[in-house]
Amino acid sequence: MTNLKPLKTRFKRDFATGLVAVIKKLQSHDLWVDDMDKLHISVLAELSEKLEVKLLKADQTEFQLKLTPAIALSLRILYLEYIKDSTTYMGSKLLVISNEVDRVYN
16 A cells, blocks of 8 residues: 555535434444454544534535545445445445545555
């Protein structure tokens, strides 16, 4: 992994709102005993905070975000480990991001 530049992506308002809800739901579980899981959920929490600020500030239906490599990889893990369903709206959007993360950071 030689390219550690931020990944630029576009989020639609409804996707960002749904993603924040998914992350909050994951945070509410007391399943996080492994340090790797704790790291993953804490990075997703950072993204959730970033998205909440964007949603409050932006009155747009779509906005651009720069994802740090850690956040981008955490979204990939979120799709591969938890969502795993590309037939839903959330799953299809996360699959696209997951594939882009794999392409950029591989």
